[in-house]
Amino acid sequence: MQDKEVLKLVGARIRVLRKEKGLSQEALGEKGGFHFSYIGQIERGEKNVSLLNVAKIAKALDVNLIQLFSYVSEDPKMMESDLEIIEIITMLRKSSPEKVRLARNVMRELTSGGEQNHSR
Template identity: 35%
Template sequence: MADLVNQIGNKIRILRKNRGLTQAELGEKVDLPQSYIGGIERGEKNISIVTMERIIDALRISPVELFSTVQLSEKEQVLDSLKVLLLTRSLNEIEIIYRLSKDVLAALDTKK
């Protein structure tokens, strides 16, 4: 069980950093001190479901994202960073980026 606490804490750290938040900023969003956030990330704190829910909301993720493949691969970290960039955009901008991405990928596929 301690391993799961460490893995979840590490994932929270990665997701927090991908969002450009400090421990203090995340703590402010969830009404917890920075030292407590640090303890969670280091796997020293066994957090309640209520606290976990507040962190999930603050990071703008789903519970599934926190628990699925607890260890993020490099590819998953980059995909999460891309998601964070897109979250602040309008639907119209996201659709434009999607079409551009499809075109770029199609061009890359023709070079294979």
Template identity: 45%
Template structure:
């Protein structure tokens, strides 16, 4: 698995664990792991196997597929698209001269 995938899965496990009010130690006990292993998975320091993912999913009382549902990523993407939509709508309401000013400002800021 790529580091990005491991990070997303670790974040998702942490989110689900916290939603259930479990500590790393409690989740580890339910899944029959040492608590340091759970911490390593959540920090993407462990290249977790499918069998261990199944044990964690069972301990969290979720399906394996739930560990791959990256809710934070979806929220960030939605937030970004909402921001972009608002920016485009604002630009569409401006006259041509003001749009050119905004373009020049953006070029100066990010180029």
């Protein structure tokens, strides 16, 4: 992965999260203590933003830092199944470890095509 590609992927992810929160670049900039043009440069992959500023952006977006590195396609259109997968992940993050294991086992059964695969 080339340097510029990383910048573009993280920038695209920040843009998606900002839009999901209904924030303009200016509003995000105000919440994080940045000028809106700086937010635009980050979103376009033009700025190599410091880790400290990434943390400020995550806080301003009210997301975990790791969520900024969950790359998204530069294509803003998501498949309906992608949205359903995100919903499942969100539900699992709120579940107990036992329920997560149960869900994993159900998924193994669904994706195994009837094969017996009970390895951990």
